[in-house]
Amino acid sequence: GAGVSQSPSNKVTEKGKDVELRCDPISGHTALYWYRQRLGQGLEFLIYFQGNSAPDKSGLPSDRFSAERTGESVSTLTIQRTQQEDSAVYLCASSPGLESSYEQYFGPGTRLTVT
Amino acid sequence: DQQVKQNSPSLSVQEGRISILNCDYTNSMFDYFLWYKKYPAEGPTFLISISSIKDKNEDGRFTVFLNKSAKHLSLHIVPSQPGDSAVYFCAARSAGGTYKYIFGTGTRLKVLA
Numbered sequence: 728g729a730g731v732s733q734s735p736s737n738k739v740t741e742k743g744k745d746v747e748l749r750c751d752p753i754s755g756h757t758a759l760y761w762y763r764q765r766l767g768q769g770l771e772f773l774i775y776f777q778g779n780s781a782p783d784k785s786g787l788p789s790d791r792f793s794a795e796r797t798g799e800s801v802s803t804l805t806i807q808r809t810q811q812e813d814s815a816v817y818l819c820a821s822s823p824g825l826e827s828s829y830e831q832y833f834g835p836g837t838r839l840t841v842t
Numbered sequence: 843d844q845q846v847k848q849n850s851p852s853l854s855v856q857e858g859r860i861s862i863l864n865c866d867y868t869n870s871m872f873d874y875f876l877w878y879k880k881y882p883a884e885g886p887t888f889l890i891s892i893s894s895i896k897d898k899n900e901d902g903r904f905t906v907f908l909n910k911s912a913k914h915l916s917l918h919i920v921p922s923q924p925g926d927s928a929v930y931f932c933a934a935r936s937a938g939g940t941y942k943y944i945f946g947t948g949t950r951l952k953v954l955a
Contacts (some may be wrong), residue, residue, distance in 0.1 A: 731885070758941065769848075769947030770886070770931060783942055818885055822941075829874045829935055831943065833885030 729753065731834035733819050739840045740809055748804045748837045752821030759802050760831065761794055762818045770818065776802065777824055809841045845869050846934050848946035856954050861919040863949050865932030868913060872944075873937035877906060877917045880929045880948070889930075890917070922953045 732751045740746050752759050761773040772786040776796040787793070791809075796802040806813055816838050820831040847866045855861045865875075873894045878886035892899040892906045892915065899906050905918045919926055932946040 760943070762945070770933075770945035772942065772944065775942055777941070785942075820885070824941070829876065829891060829941070830888045833878075833887070835883070835885050 731819055731821050731832050733817075733834035733837050735837060736835065737838045737840075739842060742811060742841055743808055745805065745807045746809055746839065748806075748817050748819075748839070750802045750804070750819030750821075750834060752800065752802070752819070753832055755799075756821035756823055756832070757799050758822045758824035759796055760820045760822075761802070761804050762820065763815045764818060764836075765815045773804070773817075806839075809839075811841045814839055814841045844947075846932055846944045846946040848930075848932055848949050850949050851947070852950040852952070854952045854954060855922045857924055858921045861917075861922045861926065861951055861953065863917040863919075863930050863932075863951065865915050865917075865946055866913060867915075867934050869934070869936065869944075870910075870913070871937060872934040874935040875906070875908060875915050876933045876935070876943075877904075878931045878933060878945075879926075880931060886931055919951075922951075924953050924955050927951055927953045 734749045757778045759776045762770040774794045775783040791807045794804045816836040818836045820833045822831045845868050876891040877889040879889045880886040890904045892908050908915045929948045929950050931948045933943045936942045
């Protein structure tokens with residue numbers, strides 16, 4: 728079956744512009760996660776959606792970052808007024824969202840470069 | 843505050859020998875621990891996991907050991923193969939209502955032929 732897809736795969740933008748990254752999770756997965764991986768570093772948690780519950784936004788680094796999810800499907804991560812330190816690979820993952828189902832399925836990521 | 847730590851950024855092992863990757867954590871409320879493998883330009887893929895109530899889980903060449911008293915887990919790969927060369931991330935799931943995962947910074951494993 729189809730895995731997690733992300734678009735675009737690469738995005739180059741000028742400092743100060745807004746960008747929108749998209750994630751299509753696996754159908755039926757109620758949990759969706761966004762992570763950021765800066766060059767040479769680990770995965771940094773950004774935000775987590777679970778069903779109709781309020782999202783856990785505790786990892787968003789500033790108010791320039793926001794994310795939405797439409798029901799249990801597509802999610803978009805928006806970065807406003809991008810800065811050079813926002814350059815990173817942004818990874819989306821989904822999971823069935825059950826206590827007994829802990830494996831996350833990752834998309835290939837969006838590489839964001841802010842010039 | 844780094845709750846999950848992988849203190850070795852890289853590791854080189856000869857093909858056929860054992861690879862041991864280590865991970866330390868600080869939060870005793872984690873209920874599941876997972877290892878992911880990541881190749882360049884791809885998303886991480888799940889490798890193996892262990893519940894906090896177990897101390898060992900084995901799957902083929904991969905074994906994960908959990909020492910709760912030391913808040914330490916390790917991934918053993920034996921025998922190591924060149925195709926195992928990748929970055930390995932340790933992750934821990936925080937229980938209690940929401941299932942949030944904290945990842946370590948990764949260890950780059952290179953298996954030499």
